[in-house]
């Protein structure tokens with residue numbers, strides 16, 4: 206469904222992604238792990254067209270998205286929860302969710318989906334008229350994920366959704382990710398520091414070092430891999 | 441105390457301030473979205489006034505009815521100014537969007553000078569008489585020294601424009617997209633907002649309000665030349681900074697404060713230094729409260 210072919214991405218003259226190849230099939234949960242600064246966020250930003258690759262190709266559903274504007278890529282069915290949440294601070298919780306559904310025309314279904322979100326995260330329902338910037342970090346993370354779900358994406362890109370969350374909330378978020386994957390058949394591309402969690406929910410994983418993919422295998426095999434254990438699982 | 445005189449100054453300042461607000465809105469909206477002071481904005485206002493002058497002269501010559509002339513002149517001014525605003529962004533700012541900020545600022549100043557000189561060459565360096573588009577009604581004559589029917593028309597127009605703009609920004613899709621873009625451009629793109637379109641719409645809307653302001657003042661003052669955009673632009677800019685650049689309510693508030701200050705100062709003290717006030721204000725704000733009355737200290741606005 207999503208294929209990165211020899212992707213090279215630069216910030217100015219600095220090359221960050223070096224010949225990245227990733228292949229994601231419909232319905233999969235794929236995780237990308239790696240140390241700080243490895244290029245994980247850059248990979249997601251390349252897919253979304255925010256930092257387009259300088260060479261190589263990114264193909265979604267058989268169509269190249271390389272060089273397309275970010276809003277056109279969203280329209281094709283790719284949504285992202287970016288690093289740092291990026292809640293619109295002066296829009297209310299409801300307006301933030303509305304923005305998630307910006308390109309959708311089926312307003313009645315949008316309303317229904319918002320109801321689902323509020324069932325999933327009752328705290329957001331309580332805060333619906335509050336400015337996004339006044340939510341706690343964990344609440345903002347829930348809102349960021351909810352906002353992306355409001356687009357009903359076919360491929361959901363998640364950049365460290367568990368960052369700064371209490372373990373119990375992290376588990377909730379991962380449960381929701383699994384649920385969205387199973388029930389809505391949403392394909393998930395998950396970047397995580399929390400490699401332990403991520404490799405457990407993911408079907409397959411990729412390991413990135415210095416902008417290169419150095420390893421890829423099933424989640425379980427990566428969990429058992431000695432090098433991965435040493436580098437990313439704390440022993 | 442002479443209350444009638446006070447009331448006259450109060451209403452005069454309100455009218456003046458509301459016109460500054462029409463222009464200040466353009467500065468503040470553009471700044472809110474792309475963090476650029478659009479120095480060519482005053483020229484958009486001036487071009488609006490010139491367009492109205494040309495259209496009104498032709499139609500008046502053709503003997504058309506007064507109301508129709510006023511409406512058509514206004515519509516033509518809006519359309520022309522919007523086209524200029526749209527083109528300026530595409531030509532002078534869009535190519536520099538990822539360049540250092542100073543480049544875009546220099547481009548803005550260049551655009552401003554270019555447009556001034558273009559009108560200077562295409563028209564004339566002299567002041568041209570501008571026809572009064574809004575008639576003085578006889579029945580209002582007894583009160584006209586307090587507030588003229590012209591000023592009432594100006595106030596009514598500016599208040600309507602501001603209400604329309606507020607409704608647009610608060611409740612329409614494009615308004616929501618504008619606010620989201622102002623708060624986080626990258627995230628707006630990630631939810632599917634076409635950023636280029638939002639920026640264009642912002643320039644067009646700002647140009648429309650500037651054109652309306654230009655026509656109203658020109659009709660009130662009775663003469664225009666190629667340079668009117670500079671002084672009006674600076675004053676509106678001061679008003680926007682005073683209120684907090686990037687904030688729409690701030691632009692309106694700053695404009696009213698500036699309008700009243702000028703009105704009372706000239707009314708009670710001296711009319712010689714009227715225009716000095718705006719600059720004095722600018723200096724004081726920059727020293728004591730650079731973020732303005734309603735400004736937020738960081739960069740999130742609209």
Ligand SMILES: Nc1ncnc2c1ncn2[C@@H]1O[C@H](COP(=O)(O)OP(=O)(O)OP(=O)(O)O)[C@@H](O)[C@H]1O
Pocket residue numbers: 216219221239240241242243244245246247248288
């Ligand atoms: N806007 C930018 N301009 C220049 N360099 C950047 C920019 N963003 C990221 N980089 C650099 O690109 C490299 C990869 O960054 P990236 O954010 O993709 O890493 P990451 O794997 O997501 O790291 P983390 O786990 O810390 O989030 C880093 O060396 C970083 O300094």
Ligand SMILES: [Mg+2]
Pocket residue numbers: 245246247288364
């Ligand atoms: Mg990152």
